[in-house]
Amino acid sequence: MDNGWESIIGMEIHAQLSTESKIFCGCSTRFGDEPNSNTCPVCLGLPGALPVLNRRAVELGARAALALGLHINHRSIFARKNYFYPDLPKGYQISQYDQPFSVNGVLEIMTAERDDAGHPVEWRPKQITITRLHLEEDAGKNVHEGLPDVDRYSYIDLNRAGTPLAEIVTEPDFRSSWEAYDYVNHIRRALQWVQASDADMEKGNLRCEANVSVRRKGDNTFGTKVELKNLNSVRFMQRAIEFEIDRQIKVLESGRKLAQETRLWDEKAAETRVMRSKEEAHDYRYFPEPDLPPLVVSNECVQRVKGEMPELPDARRRRFMDQYGLSFSDASQLTGGKSLADYYEKAAEVSGNARGAANWIRSEVLRELEGLGVEASGSPVNAENLGLLVRMIDEGKISGKQGKEVLVQMFRTGKTAAAIVEEQGMVQVSDTNEIDAIIDQTLSANQQQVASYRGGKETLFGFFVGQVMKASRGKANPKVVNERLKARLSG
Numbered sequence: 277m278d279n280g281w282e283s284i285i286g287m288e289i290h291a292q293l294s295t296e297s298k299i300f301c302g303c304s305t306r307f308g309d310e311p312n313s314n315t316c317p318v319c320l321g322l323p324g325a326l327p328v329l330n331r332r333a334v335e336l337g338a339r340a341a342l343a344l345g346l347h348i349n350h351r352s353i354f355a356r357k358n359y360f361y362p363d364l365p366k367g368y369q370i371s372q373y374d375q376p377f378s379v380n381g382v383l384e385i386m387t388a389e390r391d392d393a394g395h396p397v398e399w400r401p402k403q404i405t406i407t408r409l410h411l412e413e414d415a416g417k418n419v420h421e422g423l424p425d426v427d428r429y430s431y432i433d434l435n436r437a438g439t440p441l442a443e444i445v446t447e448p449d450f451r452s453s454w455e456a457y458d459y460v461n462h463i464r465r466a467l468q469w470v471q472a473s474d475a476d477m478e479k480g481n482l483r484c485e486a487n488v489s490v491r492r493k494g495d496n497t498f499g500t501k502v503e504l505k506n507l508n509s510v511r512f513m514q515r516a517i518e519f520e521i522d523r524q525i526k527v528l529e530s531g532r533k534l535a536q537e538t539r540l541w542d543e544k545a546a547e548t549r550v551m552r553s554k555e556e557a558h559d560y561r562y563f564p565e566p567d568l569p570p571l572v573v574s575n576e577c578v579q580r581v582k583g584e585m586p587e588l589p590d591a592r593r594r595r596f597m598d599q600y601g602l603s604f605s606d607a608s609q610l611t612g613g614k615s616l617a618d619y620y621e622k623a624a625e626v627s628g629n630a631r632g633a634a635n636w637i638r639s640e641v642l643r644e645l646e647g648l649g650v651e652a653s654g655s656p657v658n659a660e661n662l663g664l665l666v667r668m669i670d671e672g673k674i675s676g677k678q679g680k681e682v683l684v685q686m687f688r689t690g691k692t693a694a695a696i697v698e699e700q701g702m703v704q705v706s707d708t709n710e711i712d713a714i715i716d717q718t719l720s721a722n723q724q725q726v727a728s729y730r731g732g733k734e735t736l737f738g739f740f741v742g743q744v745m746k747a748s749r750g751k752a753n754p755k756v757v758n759e760r761l762k763a764r765l766s767g
């Protein structure tokens with residue numbers, strides 16, 4: 277911003293850890309089951325029921341923490357966060373407070389401002405400090421839609437109560453809505469990459485909140501902070517932050533004061549509105565959870581989890597650059613998701629042409645996948661078959677142009693390149709005798725142009741190439757045609 281103002285943004289993300297059962301009981305975490313069918317005395321908060329920590333939730337929390345560069349504390353404490361809400365039958369949520377699971381992460385993300393059309397202007401690295409990642413349980417859900425008499429009743433579904441969450445909190449390190457946007461996408465990819473969370477915002481298993489304030493450039497103190505909620509997609513979040521920055525600047529420039537409050541994003545109205553003010557804010561009265569012992573994570577345990585994790589995106593990007601000679605931007609694109617990176621490596625191996633495989637994926641395959649709305653892992657053309665197609669082209673069996681047609685048909689039919697090439701008689705002609713014969717016919721049919729060419733009009737060369745290619749019905753190997761034509765015309 278060049279208007280004399282600076283925006284300060286901090287992010288909080290809640291990611292559901294991909295366990296099969298809840299964090300303190302054995303109930304299923306399956307999505308979409310009949311309401312209240314996955315409940316028991318523990319997650320219903322019945323008196324006398326005791327929580328038992330799910331080991332898998334700790335392992336996945338550790339994966340998430342390590343993927344984001346956090347330090348895992350040897351000892352952490354669960355705490356009760358007290359508040360009253362209908363979807364929280366115990367009257368408190370088990371979370372962590374002053375001794376969290378992991379702390380002090382430094383994460384490097386790639387970020388870019390966007391132009392008016394929404395295209396990234398210039399990608400640059402930015403370091404984000406992650407204050408903490410702690411473990412906690414989710415609350416249930418109030419349902420206000422799709423049930424009888426919803427105008428008079430609220431319904432409560434406790435299937436989600438007790439689902440394990442990782443809460444990830446940053447320092448106020450972001451200076452624009454796009455930095456926050458790129459950060460959330462980075463987190464989503466990292467969590468999916470190590471299979472700690474599905475991180476799907478539409479299903480609600482990744483939720484984010486933004487703390488937004490503005491100040492005059494050069495000021496050292498922070499302005500009044502507003503908390504934004506109800507950000508149901510990364511794009512909505514970006515728009516909400518942008519709106520909020522403008523709103524705050526307008527309020528301050530008009531000489532009024534900002535209230536410290538929580539605001540909700542209303543996508544239809546494209547504005548934020550007040551949910552609650554600070555006067556109504558909760559005092560959670562945290563205290564240590566007496567029913568759970570301290571969580572102790574040994575160094576051996578951390579090393580074991582590390583050993584089970586796949587190569588992380590940044591390391592894999594660097595390796596793609598070193599091992600396959602890819603540029604930074606190519607390697608970044610091909611490590612945009614784990615399934616895409618796996619797909620690329622397999623295609624590179626089968627084709628024996630790492631750069632060629634990269635070009636085919638970046639230009640042709642990604643476009644097809646986008647059209648189908650699927651990830652690389654769901655591609656109708658698997659990596660082996662793409663690799664075989666690239667090899668056919670490299671071996672001169674078909675031209676690159678034919679290859680593009682073949683690939684489109686592979687996506688439509690699921691057939692291999694070899695099958696399509698055979699069916700359509702598409703084989704490229706590289707035999708010099710055959711090509712020479714076509715050249716001779718072409719030259720004798722265009723003697724006037726041959727005379728002009730030999731008289732110095734060398735721009736006619738392209739014309740001859742075109743005529744020969746046409747006479748071969750596109751099957752002649754263009755490289756061979758070029759070589760032979762030059763020889764014939766100069767002779």
Ligand SMILES: [Zn+2]
Nearest residue numbers: 301303316319
């Ligand atoms: Zn339960």
